[in-house]
Amino acid sequence: MDFISVKDIVKEYSGTKALNNVSIDVEAGSIFGLLGPNGAGKTTLIRIINQILAPDSGKVLLNGEPITASHIGRIGYLPEERGLYKKMKVGEQVVYLAQLKGMSKAVATEKLKTWFQKFEIESWWNKNVEELSKGMQQKVQFIVTVLHEPELLIFDEPFSGFDPINANSIKQEILALKEKGLTIILSTHTMSSVEELCDSIALINKGQKILDGKVQDIKQKYSTNTYEVKCSGWFDSMASTLTHNYQILEHQKEGNITTIKLKLLNEIPTNDLIRHFTGLGNVIAFNEILPSMNDIFIDVVGETNQQSKHE
Amino acid sequence: MLSAKQINNQSMNKISIIIHREYVTRVKRTSFFVMSIVGPLLIAAIFIVPLWLQKLESAQVKNIAVIDESGILVTTLKSTENVVFTDMGKMTLDDAQKGFAKSEYYAVLFIPKNILNSTAVQVFSNRQPDFGLKQYIAKLIERDLETLKLLKSNVNPDLLKAVQTPIFVQTIKWTSDGHEVEVTMEMKTIIGTVASVLIYMFIFFYGSQVMRGVVEEKVNRIIEIIISSVRPLQLMIGKITGIMLVGLTQFALWIVITFSVVWMAQVTLFSEPAVPKITNQTATIDSKVMAQVQALGQDDYQYALDIFGSVSNVNWTLMISCFLFFFVCGYLLYASMFAAIGSAVDSETDTQQFVMPITIPMIISLAMIQVILNNPDGSIAFWMSMIPFTAPIAMMARIPFGVPIWEVVLSSSILIVTIILMAKLAAKIYRTGILMYGKKITFRELAKWIRYSS
Numbered sequence: 060m061d062f063i064s065v066k067d068i069v070k071e072y073s074g075t076k077a078l079n080n081v082s083i084d085v086e087a088g089s090i091f092g093l094l095g096p097n098g099a100g101k102t103t104l105i106r107i108i109n110q111i112l113a114p115d116s117g118k119v120l121l122n123g124e125p126i127t128a129s130h131i132g133r134i135g136y137l138p139e140e141r142g143l144y145k146k147m148k149v150g151e152q153v154v155y156l157a158q159l160k161g162m163s164k165a166v167a168t169e170k171l172k173t174w175f176q177k178f179e180i181e182s183w184w185n186k187n188v189e190e191l192s193k194g195m196q197q198k199v200q201f202i203v204t205v206l207h208e209p210e211l212l213i214f215d216e217p218f219s220g221f222d223p224i225n226a227n228s229i230k231q232e233i234l235a236l237k238e239k240g241l242t243i244i245l246s247t248h249t250m251s252s253v254e255e256l257c258d259s260i261a262l263i264n265k266g267q268k269i270l271d272g273k274v275q276d277i278k279q280k281y282s283t284n285t286y287e288v289k290c291s292g293w294f295d296s297m298a299s300t301l302t303h304n305y306q307i308l309e310h311q312k313e314g315n316i317t318t319i320k321l322k323l324l325n326e327i328p329t330n331d332l333i334r335h336f337t338g339l340g341n342v343i344a345f346n347e348i349l350p351s352m353n354d355i356f357i358d359v360v361g362e363t364n365q366q367s368k369h370e
Numbered sequence: 371m372l373s374a375k376q377i378n379n380q381s382m383n384k385i386s387i388i389i390h391r392e393y394v395t396r397v398k399r400t401s402f403f404v405m406s407i408v409g410p411l412l413i414a415a416i417f418i419v420p421l422w423l424q425k426l427e428s429a430q431v432k433n434i435a436v437i438d439e440s441g442i443l444v445t446t447l448k449s450t451e452n453v454v455f456t457d458m459g460k461m462t463l464d465d466a467q468k469g470f471a472k473s474e475y476y477a478v479l480f481i482p483k484n485i486l487n488s489t490a491v492q493v494f495s496n497r498q499p500d501f502g503l504k505q506y507i508a509k510l511i512e513r514d515l516e517t518l519k520l521l522k523s524n525v526n527p528d529l530l531k532a533v534q535t536p537i538f539v540q541t542i543k544w545t546s547d548g549h550e551v552e553v554t555m556e557m558k559t560i561i562g563t564v565a566s567v568l569i570y571m572f573i574f575f576y577g578s579q580v581m582r583g584v585v586e587e588k589v590n591r592i593i594e595i596i597i598s599s600v601r602p603l604q605l606m607i608g609k610i611t612g613i614m615l616v617g618l619t620q621f622a623l624w625i626v627i628t629f630s631v632v633w634m635a636q637v638t639l640f641s642e643p644a645v646p647k648i649t650n651q652t653a654t655i656d657s658k659v660m661a662q663v664q665a666l667g668q669d670d671y672q673y674a675l676d677i678f679g680s681v682s683n684v685n686w687t688l689m690i691s692c693f694l695f696f697f698v699c700g701y702l703l704y705a706s707m708f709a710a711i712g713s714a715v716d717s718e719t720d721t722q723q724f725v726m727p728i729t730i731p732m733i734i735s736l737a738m739i740q741v742i743l744n745n746p747d748g749s750i751a752f753w754m755s756m757i758p759f760t761a762p763i764a765m766m767a768r769i770p771f772g773v774p775i776w777e778v779v780l781s782s783s784i785l786i787v788t789i790i791l792m793a794k795l796a797a798k799i800y801r802t803g804i805l806m807y808g809k810k811i812t813f814r815e816l817a818k819w820i821r822y823s824s
Binding site: 073106109110111112128129131134136138140141142143144145146147155156158159160161200203 | 380381384387388391395586587589590591592594595596597598599600601805807818
C-alpha cells in the first residue's frame with residue numbers, strides 16, 4: 060500500500076517549470092530517497108507535499124485521501140534550511156511548534172519531557188536557543204519534527220551541516236523510526252546514505268523524474284556485468300585461457316593470491332565463469348560489482364543533460 | 371475527514387496559539403517593562419513640571435531694588451506678597467551694581483529721569499529675569515504712567531478709577547446638562563500635540579515590531595517549519611494581532627500609570643484643589659478675582675492652573691476611545707505594509723529602502739501637526755483626516771477641538787476600507803516573500819507577487 064502518492068504534479072514559476080508531471084509513490088513503512096542535483100525541484104516537491112505550496116495541477120494522496128489541512132498533524136517536516144527562535148526557551152518553543160501541529164499543550168509537554176530524558180538533555184528546557192551549539196540545536200529540531208508522532212516524516216538534507224558523529228546518530232534515529240513503521244521521505248545529496256537507508260528512490264532533474272524504483276532493482280538495471288574474482292594460481296595462465304567472452308579490467312597479485320576484475324562481454328551464465336576459474340586454481344571469492352548510487356546519479360543526470368542539450 | 375467547521379475551529383485555534391506566543395514573548399521582555407514605566411512618567415511630566423515650576427516660582431518672594439531718577443514712580447509702585455519694591459533713594463546704578471552680588475535683591479529696576487517722555491525702563495540682574503516679572507513690571511508702570519498722564523491732563527481721579535477695569539477672561543461652555551468651565555485652547559493644543567505624537571509613536575513602534583518579527587522568522591529559517599503547520603495568512607494575522615494586543619496593553623498601562631502619577635502629584639504638590647471651582651456667580655468679577663489678577667506670582671500661577679487645571683475638564687473618555695480606535699486602525703494599516711516588507715527582504719538592513727516610502731505620510735503628518743492645531747477645522751486638517759495614511763495622526767490632533775461627527779465617520783470608513791485592501795495586498799506579498807531568498811527585491815517584483823495566484 061502506498062502511504063503517499065504524488066500524481067502528475069506541475070508547478071510553474073514565472074514561465075519555467077519547476078516540476079513537470081512528476082509522480083512518486085512511497086510505500087508505507089519504507090524510506091524513500093528523493094534525489095537530484097541542486098535546483099532540480101526537490102524542495103518544491105517537498106513543499107507541495109507539506110502544503111506550503113499548491114501545485115498548478117496534479118494531486119497528492121495520503122493513504123488514498125487527497126491531502127488537506129487536516130493531515131498537517133500527521134506529517135513531520137525537517138526543512139533543509141532550518142532554524143528556531145533564538146530568544147525563546149527551548150522547552151517552550153518545542154511545545155509551541157507541537158501545538159501548531161495540533162497537539163494539546165499538556166500532551167506536548169508530557170511527550171517532550173520523555174524525549175528530553177531519552178536524550179539526557181533535561182537541563183536545556185529553560186535555556187534560550189541561542190545558548191545551544193549548532194549540533195544541540197539540530198537535536199532540538201529533530202525532536203520538533205517527531206514530537207507530534209507523525210506517520211510520515213520528510214527530511215530535507217538531514218545530514219547537511221552535521222559532523223560525522225552527529226550525522227551517524229541521525230542516521231540511526233531515522234532507521235529506528237522506520238523500525239516503528241513510519242514512512243520516511245529523505246531528500247539528500249549524500250549518496251552513501253541513500254545506499255544505507257533507502258528502500259526506493261526517485262531521481263529528479265530539471266523538474267522531471269528521470270529514474271525511480273527500488274534501490275536494488277536500479278542497481279541491477281545499471282549493472283555493468285563486472286565481477287571480481289580472487290583465487291590462488293598464476294595470472295598468466297588465467298589470462299591466456301580466457302576466451303573472448305571476458306575482458307580483464309584490472310588484476311593484482313599479492314603473494315599467492317590474484318585478484319581480477321573483469322567484465323562479461325556476452326550474456327553467459329556466471330556459473331561458466333566460476334567453472335573456468337576453478338579449473339585454474341582455488342577460488343576464494345567471487346562477487347558482482349554493482350555500480351554505486353553515486354555513479355548511477357552522475358551517469359543518468361549527465362545523460363539527460365546531454366540529451367536536452369542536443370534537443 | 372474533518373468537517374469544514376472543525377477545520378475552521380482548528381485554524382482559529384492555531385491563530386490564537388500564535389497570538390499567545392507573540393503576546394507573551396513580548397510582554398515578558400524587560401524593554402516592555404521599562405517602556406511601561408518611563409513612558410507615563412514622561413507624559414505626566416509634561417503636565418506636572420510646568421505647573422510645579424510655576425508654583426515654585428510664585429512661592430518665592432522677589433525683592434526688587436528701585437532706582438527712580440524721575441522720583442515719580444517709586445511712590446506708586448505697590449509691593450505684593452511676591453514682589454517687594456524697595457526705594458534705593460539716591461543710589462547710583464554703578465553703586466547698585468557693585469553691591470548687588472552681596473545683597474538679597476533679585477533685580478534692580480532703573481527708571482530714567484525722563485520717564486514721562488520715554489518708553490523704556492531697565493531691569494538689571496545677575497540672572498535672567500523671568501518673563502513673567504518683566505511683563506508684570508511693564509504692566510504696572512504702563513498703568514501708573516497712564517494714570518499720571520491722565521491726572522496731569524486734569525482728568526477727575528474718581529472718573530479714572532471708574533474707568534480702569536481689569537478683565538479676567540473666563541470661558542464657559544454651555545452643555546446639555548448646564549454649563550461647565552471650558553477647556554482652554556492651550557490645554558487643547560497640548561493634548562492634541564501629545565495625542566498625535568503618541569499615536570505616531572505607537573503606530574510606528576508596533577508596526578515596525580511586526581516587520582522585525584517577520585524578518586526574524588525569515589532570517590532564523592523557522593518560517594518553513596511554521597508554515598508547514600499553519601497557513602501563511604494565519605501566521606500573519608496571529609502576529610499582527612498579538613503585537614497589537616501588546617500595544618494596547620502598553621497603552622492601558624500608560625493611561626493607568628499616567629493618571630495615578632498626575633493624581634498623586636496633585637494631592638502632594640498642590641494641596642489646594644488645582645482646579646478653581648468657578649461657579650456661574652463668580653462670572654461677575656468680585657474682589658477676590660481682581661486680587662488674583664493683580665497679584666503677580668499669583669497671576670502666573672493662576673494662569674498655569676487655568677491651563678493645566680482644566681485637565682480634569684477634558685473629555686478623557688472620548689479622547690481615549692478615539693485614540694484606541696485610531697491606533698488600532700492606523701496600526702493595522704501600517705502593520706500590513708510592514709509585514710509585507712519584512713517578508714520580502716532577507717535581512718533587517720535591507721528594509722530601509724521600503725520603510726522610507728511608507729513612512730513618509732506619517733512623517734508628513736507629524737510635521738503638519740502644528741498647522742492642524744492652528745486651524746483644526748481648516749482644509750489641510752480636513753484632507754489629512756480623510757487620507758487614510760495620515761488620518762490617525764491628523765484626527766488625534768483635532769479631536770480635542772471637536773470634530774463634526776460626519777467627518778469622523780467618513781474618515782473611519784475610508785480608513786477601514788483601505789485597511790482591508792492593504793491587508794489583502796500584504797497577504798499576497800507575504801505569502802510569496804517568506805519563501806523567497808537571495809533575490810534582489812524591487813517594487814516591480816512586489817507587484818508581480820501580488821498578481822501571482824495562490
